[in-house]
Each structure stands twice: as C-alpha cells, then as structure tokens.
Amino acid sequence: ETGVTQSPTHLIKTRGQQVTLRCSSQSGHNTVSWYQQALGQGPQFIFQYYREEENGRGNFPPRFSGLQFPNYSSELNVNALELDDSALYLCASTVEGGAYYGYTFGSGTRLTVV
C-alpha cells in the first residue's frame, strides 16, 4: 500500500473531551511523526515514533500521547481537549534514515474544539 492515510478528515469535539486521530502509513515506514498546524502557522512537531517506541518529543504536554503498531499504523491521542487544540493534525512517515529518504505526508485531520 502506498501513501499515508489519516482519519477522520474532520472532527468537532467539546472542551474536556478526549480524541483519537489515526494514521496509516505505507508498508515499511517504521518512523512516524505527528505535527500540529494552527491556522496561518507552520506545523509544529508533537512527537515521533520509531519501531513502536517514542523517540522524540516536541514542546507538548503529556495529555498528547501516541501509539505506533506493527502494521505501520499509528494514533495520536489528546486528553482533556482545550480550545487551543483546534488545528490541523498531520502525520508523516518514512523509512529508517528518513532524513535521507524523505517523508510522505497524510492529508491531515482538521480538529475543532468548541
């Protein structure tokens, strides 16, 4: 399977709720990163998973957590949603050594917190 698929494409949640966003990477991509993109801003690094372990994290609180599964899919979980969590969430996957082989991005999940 080629490409990176994210689901859902759009989501509306209420402040305080929890949300799970999903990313399905192409076969062989053992590294996945998640990014948050606020309106009018560049994406900000949330965290990265490599072979099902978190191996890098940006400046995001612990209520942002993730999982990566052996089938190259991954999840981003956000607890206790806040209004400022409204953003486009992007995942990007790559093979090991991604700095040299490039990244494939999903189309993103647009999360609105009301």
Next chain:
Amino acid sequence: KNEVEQSPQNLTAQEGEFITINCSYSVGISALHWLQQHPGGGIVSLFMLSSGKKKHGRLIATINIQEKHSSLHITASHPRDSAVYICAVSDSGGSNYKLTFGKGTLLTVNP
C-alpha cells in the same frame, strides 16, 4: 533548536512570472525539504536536498550549506501553482528525524 525563516510571507504574481521563495535556517541540518500545501491541508513533498540543486519540471530548488540558505524557484508560473510553500529542515545526527518547519509562503498566481 533550529530556527527556519521564510521570505516573503505572501507573494502575488502574474501568470508567466518567475517566482523565488527563500528559506534560511540557523544550525546545521542533514536535509532541507520544500513542501507544497493546498487549501484543505494536504502536504506534498516537492524536494529534499542536502547540497547543490534539484530540478523537477518548472520547479528548481537550490541550497547553500555554508550560508544556511535555500531557494525555491518556479519558472513560467501558472495559477495552479497557487499554494502555500513550506521549507522544513531535518535535524542532523541521531535517530530523531523530526522536521522543523518555516511558517510558509502563500503564493497566489493570477491569470
């Protein structure tokens, strides 16, 4: 922490014009990426380069490692080139391949 700056923030051109978007970064990198983002969010990877120059169709990307600077050029621009162009850099070293992004350049090409 790498700082990535892009210029200009907004660019309006007439169809056929030659476009240049600039990117500078503050510390050493393993690679620089040029990405295109259309309304609705999806990001497409245009180029990844660590030295020299790459060309694909009407797009050309160059990088000067010593000056920590890269440019994306679009020749014979077309309205379908209208999008946000984002520069991102991969940190050098280690197994953490996170990208640090610039804020993007909004390009509008008018017919």
